[in-house]
Amino acid sequence: MTRLKLLLWIVAVSQLLLGALTLLAPGPFFAWMGLSVPPVDNQYMLGMLAARFLAYGLGMAALARAENPDPFWIRNMVLIQAIDFGAGLFYIATGVIGLEVAAFPMINAAIFGVLLWMWTPATDTSMRAQAA
16 A cells, blocks of 8 residues: 555545534534534534535545545645645634644644645646547
């Protein structure tokens, strides 16, 4: 197993775990993370967010199993990790949350994003254009 495929599995598991906890136990999960428990009516939106975590988790698992993982989808996860990191910075800077709440998710986002970026195989766009 290559280092990229191992990383894809780790990201897949993290997304699936986030999805399951957000879908099945949003209140306790938020409380455990040190966040305010969302009102019950907001949990509908959290269910929709959970669907995306779960779908990306399954997608990362599929990429990890693929002979040649599609760089577009890997870079898409890099974008997600960059936005996650930036959101953490914003909400810490504005005083909405403390560093103790955001540090672990932000460190994960930074590590996952940087490694996915560095380990994604280069694509030959001219060959893709010819194949299309």
